[in-house]
Amino acid sequence: MTLALGAQLFSISLLSSLLGGVLGMASGIFIVPLLVGLLALDIRTAITASIISVVACSCGGAGAALRAGLVNIRLAVVLEVATTLGALSGVLIFGLVPKSGLYGLFAAILVLSAYQMLRPRRELAEHEVSVRHPWAAFDGAYPDGADGKRVPYRVERLPLGMGLMYGAGLVSALLGIGSGVLKIPAMDTALRLPIKVSTATSTFMIGVTGVASAGAYMARGLVAPSIAGPVVLGSVLGAALGAHVMLRLSGDKLRIFFVAVLVLLAVEMLIKALGVDLGALLHG
Amino acid sequence: MDSSGPGIARSLARLLSVGTWVASLVIAAGLLMGWAGALSAGKAVTTAGILLVVLLPIMRIVTVLGHFLVAGDRKFMAWCVAVLAIIAVSVFAGMSA
Numbered sequence: 001m002t003l004a005l006g007a008q009l010f011s012i013s014l015l016s017s018l019l020g021g022v023l024g025m026a027s028g029i030f031i032v033p034l035l036v037g038l039l040a041l042d043i044r045t046a047i048t049a050s051i052i053s054v055v056a057c058s059c060g061g062a063g064a065a066l067r068a069g070l071v072n073i074r075l076a077v078v079l080e081v082a083t084t085l086g087a088l089s090g091v092l093i094f095g096l097v098p099k100s101g102l103y104g105l106f107a108a109i110l111v112l113s114a115y116q117m118l119r120p121r122r123e124l125a126e127h128e129v130s131v132r133h134p135w136a137a138f139d140g141a142y143p144d145g146a147d148g149k150r151v152p153y154r155v156e157r158l159p160l161g162m163g164l165m166y167g168a169g170l171v172s173a174l175l176g177i178g179s180g181v182l183k184i185p186a187m188d189t190a191l192r193l194p195i196k197v198s199t200a201t202s203t204f205m206i207g208v209t210g211v212a213s214a215g216a217y218m219a220r221g222l223v224a225p226s227i228a229g230p231v232v233l234g235s236v237l238g239a240a241l242g243a244h245v246m247l248r249l250s251g252d253k254l255r256i257f258f259v260a261v262l263v264l265l266a267v268e269m270l271i272k273a274l275g276v277d278l279g280a281l282l283h284g
Numbered sequence: 285m286d287s288s289g290p291g292i293a294r295s296l297a298r299l300l301s302v303g304t305w306v307a308s309l310v311i312a313a314g315l316l317m318g319w320a321g322a323l324s325a326g327k328a329v330t331t332a333g334i335l336l337v338v339l340l341p342i343m344r345i346v347t348v349l350g351h352f353l354v355a356g357d358r359k360f361m362a363w364c365v366a367v368l369a370i371i372a373v374s375v376f377a378g379m380s381a
Contacts, residue, residue, distance in 0.1 A: 003319050056304055056337045059344075063301035066293040073292065077348060077363045084370040091374050137359075207300075207341035212371045214338050216378025225330040226318065229311045232337060236308050 008039060009230035013053060017238025019258070020057075027235045028054045028177035029113060032106065033265040036272070041227070043102050043272075044094075047176030048217040049228040051210050053235040054178045058207035060236050062200075064243070068143070070200035072193070075138045075155060079201075080208045082162040086169025087212035094174060094213075103273035106175055110266035113181045114259045121188060121195055134158075142197050153194050161190040173213035178206040292351045296344055303343070307336035342371065 016030035028050040035046040065071050097105075138155040164186035168179040180202060187198035217223050311333030318326025349364035 006315060006319065052334055052337055055341060056307065059300040059337070059340045060304040063297040063304075066297035066300070069293060071293065073296075073348060074360055077345075077360060077367065080345075080367045081363060081370065084367055084374070088370055088374040088377065091377055208345060208367060208371075211338055211341045212374040215371060215375040218334070218338060219375050219378035223334065225314070225327050225334060228334055229315050229330040232334065233308055233311055233315070236304060 013234030017235035050176035055210040065200035082165035083169035083209035086166040087173040090173025107269035114262035
C-alpha cells in the first residue's frame, strides 16, 4: 500500500470520528460512505475495516463512561446476548446480501439518523410505573448534576429492549457501524433509561457487539490490515479529540449542517444501490 | 441497585483505556514498518495490533465474569458465558464460511 492511500484513509477516519465525537455518534456511519465515495473502496472492505475501528473507539470511549459511574454493567451483559446474537445473524448473511442491498440499507440508516438528529433526545416525563417490576435486578443509580448526587432509576420492558438490540446487532454486523441510531430508541424509549446512562452503556456495549462480527470477518480473511490499520488509528485519535470539541460546540446550526451531511451521504448510497454510474452520466 | 460497584468499573476502565492505546501504538508501528520497506513484517505487526483491538472486549467480558464469580452471582456468570459462547460461534462461522 502506498503512503498516500494510508494518509487518505487516516485523515478520512480522523474527520469521520471527529464528526461522530462531536455528535455523540459512532464514526462508522460516516467512515463507510466516505471511504466508498472518496476512495472508491469496495463496500465490504470499507465495512470490515470500519467495524474494527468501531470496536476500538468503543473501548477508548468506555473508559471515561465507566470512571463517571454511568455504565450499567449488569444490564450491558444481558443486552449483549441480544446484540451478539444479532451480529451472528449478520455474519451468516453478510456474504449473501448483494452490494446493492448493503447500499440500500445504509441509505435507510442514514436517513433514520438524520431524522433522529432533528428530534433531540429528551428525558421522558414522569411516567406511570407499573406495580409489577420484574427487572429490579438491573436497576441502578447514576451521579447527576454538579453535586454528584446519585439518582436512582428503574429498568423497564427488558424483552422489548432486547428485541430492538438484536436488530441493532444485526445492522452493526452488516454495515460495520455501531448502530447507535437503533440503540437509542431501545435504551431511551423501551428500557426508559436516563440519557446519560443509556449513552454510556451503549458505548460500553458496542465493543462486544462489534467483536462478534469483527472476529468472524478477521477469521474469514476479509479484514485488510493495510486498510483497517490507518482507519483504526484515525478514528481512535478523532474520537479522543472529538470528545473535547463536543463540550464547546453546540447549537441548531451545527445540527442542521450534520442533517444535510447525512442526507447527502444517504443520496450517495441510494445512487449506488440503484447502480447508477454518475461518472458515466456526467461524461456520457 | 447495580451491585457491580465502582471497583469493577475502575479496573475495566483501566483495561480498556490502556488496551486501546497499546493496540493503536502496535498498529502505528506496523504501518511505519510497512512504509519503511519492511512489508511482510509490517503487515504482521499491524495484524497483531488489530487482533489486540478485537481481544480487548473479550478480555473485558472475562474480567466481568471473574467479578461475578467472586461475588457468587451465578445468574450473571451465565449471561457472560452466553456472550462469550455466541462470539465463539460467530468466529467459527466466519472461519468455516
